[in-house]
Amino acid sequence: MSDTQTAGQTGFVDRLRNALPLLVLSPSIVLVAIFVYGFILFTFYLSFTDSRILPSFNLVGWKNYENLFRIRAWDTAVNNLMIFGVLYIAICSVLGLLLAILLDQKIRAEGFIRTIYLYPMALSFIVTGVAWKWFLDPGIGLESVMHSWGWDSFKFGWIKDSDFAIYTIVIAAVWQTSGFVMAMFLAGLRGIDGEMLKAAQIDGASTFALYRRIVIPQLRPAFMSAFVVLAHMAIKSYDLVIALTNGGPGTATEVPATFMYSYTFTRNQMGIGASSAVIMLMTIAAIIVPYLWSELREKK
Amino acid sequence: MNGPATHTATGGTGIRLSRVLLYVILGLFCVYYLLPLYVMVVNSLKPLSEITSGGMMSLPDQWTLAPWGSAWSTAQVGVEATGLKPYFINSLIMVVPAVAITTILGALNGYVLTKWPFRGATLIFGLLLFGCFIPFQMVLIPMARMLGLMGLAGSVSGLVFVHMVYGIGFATLYFRNYYAAFPTELVRAAQIDGAGFFTIFWRILLPSSGPIAVVCVIWLFTNIWNDFLFGASFSDFDSQPMTVALNNLVQSSTGVKEYNVHFAGAIMAALPTLLVYIVAGRYFVRGLMAGSVKG
Numbered sequence: 264m265s266d267t268q269t270a271g272q273t274g275f276v277d278r279l280r281n282a283l284p285l286l287v288l289s290p291s292i293v294l295v296a297i298f299v300y301g302f303i304l305f306t307f308y309l310s311f312t313d314s315r316i317l318p319s320f321n322l323v324g325w326k327n328y329e330n331l332f333r334i335r336a337w338d339t340a341v342n343n344l345m346i347f348g349v350l351y352i353a354i355c356s357v358l359g360l361l362l363a364i365l366l367d368q369k370i371r372a373e374g375f376i377r378t379i380y381l382y383p384m385a386l387s388f389i390v391t392g393v394a395w396k397w398f399l400d401p402g403i404g405l406e407s408v409m410h411s412w413g414w415d416s417f418k419f420g421w422i423k424d425s426d427f428a429i430y431t432i433v434i435a436a437v438w439q440t441s442g443f444v445m446a447m448f449l450a451g452l453r454g455i456d457g458e459m460l461k462a463a464q465i466d467g468a469s470t471f472a473l474y475r476r477i478v479i480p481q482l483r484p485a486f487m488s489a490f491v492v493l494a495h496m497a498i499k500s501y502d503l504v505i506a507l508t509n510g511g512p513g514t515a516t517e518v519p520a521t522f523m524y525s526y527t528f529t530r531n532q533m534g535i536g537a538s539s540a541v542i543m544l545m546t547i548a549a550i551i552v553p554y555l556w557s558e559l560r561e562k563k
Numbered sequence: 564m565n566g567p568a569t570h571t572a573t574g575g576t577g578i579r580l581s582r583v584l585l586y587v588i589l590g591l592f593c594v595y596y597l598l599p600l601y602v603m604v605v606n607s608l609k610p611l612s613e614i615t616s617g618g619m620m621s622l623p624d625q626w627t628l629a630p631w632g633s634a635w636s637t638a639q640v641g642v643e644a645t646g647l648k649p650y651f652i653n654s655l656i657m658v659v660p661a662v663a664i665t666t667i668l669g670a671l672n673g674y675v676l677t678k679w680p681f682r683g684a685t686l687i688f689g690l691l692l693f694g695c696f697i698p699f700q701m702v703l704i705p706m707a708r709m710l711g712l713m714g715l716a717g718s719v720s721g722l723v724f725v726h727m728v729y730g731i732g733f734a735t736l737y738f739r740n741y742y743a744a745f746p747t748e749l750v751r752a753a754q755i756d757g758a759g760f761f762t763i764f765w766r767i768l769l770p771s772s773g774p775i776a777v778v779c780v781i782w783l784f785t786n787i788w789n790d791f792l793f794g795a796s797f798s799d800f801d802s803q804p805m806t807v808a809l810n811n812l813v814q815s816s817t818g819v820k821e822y823n824v825h826f827a828g829a830i831m832a833a834l835p836t837l838l839v840y841i842v843a844g845r846y847f848v849r850g851l852m853a854g855s856v857k858g
Binding site: 283294302305374390397405410438495509541547 | 585586588589592593595596597598599600602603606614615616617618619620668671672674675676679681685687688689690691692693694696697698699700701702703704705706708709728729731732735759760785788789790791792796806809810813814822825826828829830832833836837839840841844845
C-alpha cells in the first residue's frame with residue numbers, strides 16, 4: 264500500500280515515510296533473528312564441541328551425539344516422553360472432545376461449567392505439581408485418606424514406584440490441559456453449519472450417527488490444532504516433572520527437558536546437553552513446520 | 564448454539580432421563596477439576612497434625628490462618644526464612660513491564676503485517692511464529708551468556724527482557740489475526756485524507772483493539788507469571804520469581820514437611836493468574852473461539 268502514496272516526490276522525508284512500517288517491525292525482527300535463530304545456531308554449534316562447564320569452541324564431530332545415545336538416562340528420558348506424550352495427547356483429545364460434545368447439548372449454566380473445566384490452565388505447572396504431589400503421596404494423600412475412611416487394603420503409591428511414576432505425570436498433566444482442549448473442540452463445534460445437521464436429522468439420522476458421520480469429520484482442523492499444541496507441550500514439559508517428582512524416583516521420570524537441564528547445568532556436560540536440546544528442537548520442528556506451512560499458505 | 568442438540572427438544576421420558584445423566588456426568592467432571600483446588604484450600608487452613616493423620620479430604624477441625632502467615636513472611640525459602648513475599652514482589656515487577664512492552668510490540672507488528680504488506684511479510688510472520696514453539700532448552704546456554712554480556716544476568720530486568728523476546732511471537736500472532744479482519748478500506752480512506760502511519764494506528768486501529776488486547780494480556784500474563792524454566796535458569800537468589808521460590812519451599816529437605824504451608828504458598832502463587840482468569844477469562848474464551856473458528 265505504501266507505494267500508492269503521493270507518487271513523484273522522492274525526498275528524504277518521503278523515503279522515511281515509506282520505510283516506516285519496516286522500521287517499526289525491525290526491532291522484533293532483529294530480536295528474533297538473534298535470540299531465536301542465532302541462539303539455535305549457537306547451541307547447534309555447541310553440540311559439536313567438547314564444552315563442559317563453559318562453552319568451548321573445540322569441534323569434536325558427532326561425539327556428543329554418540330555419547331548421548333549411550334547414556335541410560337537419555338534412553339529413559341526418550342521412553343518416558345513416548346509414554347507420556349502418547350497417553351497425554353490421546354487422553355486429552357478424547358476427554359476434550361467428550362466434554363465439548365456434552366457441553367454442546369444446550370446445557371444450562373454452560374458458561375459456569377466451562378469456567379470450572381478451564382481454570383486449571385490458568386495455574387502454573389509448579390502449583391499443579393505441588394497440589395498433585397501431596398494428593399498422590401501415599402503418606403498423606405489419597406491412600407492415607409482411604410485408610411482413614413476404613414479401606415485398609417487400598418494402595419496407591421504410583422508416585423513412589425519407579426515403574427508407575429511417569430503415569431502420575433500423565434494424570435496431573437491431563438487435569439491441567441484437558442479443559443483447554445475442550446475449549447478448542449467447542450469452538451470447532453460452534454463453527455459447524457447447522458443447516459446440514461438439520462437436513463440429516465430430518466432424514467432420520469441418530470445423534471450418534473450424526474456425530475460420527477458429520478460432526479467429528481468436520482472437526483479435523485480442531486484435531487490438528489489440538490495435536491500440535493499438545494505434542495509441543497509434551498516435548499517441552501519440564502516444570503510439572505520438576506514439581507511433581509523432580510525426575511525421580513531415581514531417574515524414573517526423567518524426560519528430555521529435565522535431562523538437558525541437568526546435563527548442562529549440574530553435571531557440567533554442556534556439549535551433551537546441547538545435543539539433547541538439538542534433538543528436542545528437531546522433534547518439535549518436525550511437527551510444527553509442516554503445520555505452520557499449511558496454515559500460512561491457506562491464509563494467503 | 565446451533566449444535567446438533569436441537570432434536571433433544573422433542574421430549575419423552577427416555578430423553579429426559581438422558582438429560583439427567585448428562586448433568587450428572589458434567590457434575591462429576593466439575594468435581595474432578597475442582598478437587599485439587601479444594602485440597603489446596605482446605606489444607607492450607609488446618610494445622611499440620613490434621614493432614615498427617617489422614618485427614619486430607621476433610622474440612623479443618625480447627626481453622627487457622629497460621630500456614631498463610633508462615634508461607635507469606637516466615638517460611639524458609641532456600642537458605643533464608645523470608646517467606647514468599649519478596650518473590651511475589653519479584654514476579655509482579657517482572658510481569659508488568661514484560662506484558663506491557665510485549666503487547667505494544669505485538670500490536671505494532673500486527674498492524675504492519677496486515678495493513679502495510681510487503682514482499683516476504685508472510686515468511687517473516689512464519690519465522691516469528693516458529694519462535695513461539697521452539698523448546699527453550701535450545702536457547703538456555705547462549706541466553707545465559709548474552710545476559711551476562713548485557714549486564715542483566717541474575718536480575719529481574721534480565722527476566723523481563725527474556726520474557727519480552729519470547730513473547731513477541733504470540734503477541735504478533737494475536738494482533739495480526741485480529742487486524743486481518745479489520746476493513747482495509749478504512750485505512751486506505753484515512754491515508755487519502757493525509758493521515759500518517761502512526762495517526763492511522765492511534766486513531767483508527769487502536770480504539771477497536773480492546774478485545775484482542777485483553778486476550779493478549781491474559782495470555783502473556785499467565786505465561787510469564789507461571790514460567791519456571793527461565794526463572795530457574797536466569798535468576799539469582801534475590802531475583803527469583805514466585806514459581807521458583809515455591810518450588811524451593813516445597814523441595815527443601817530440611818526439617819518437617821509443612822504441607823499446610825506448601826498449600827498456602829501454592830495458592831498464593833496461583834492467585835494472580837486465577838484472579839485474572841476469573842475477572843477477564845470470559846473475554847479470553849470468546850477471543851480464543853473467534854480465533855479458532857476462523858483458523
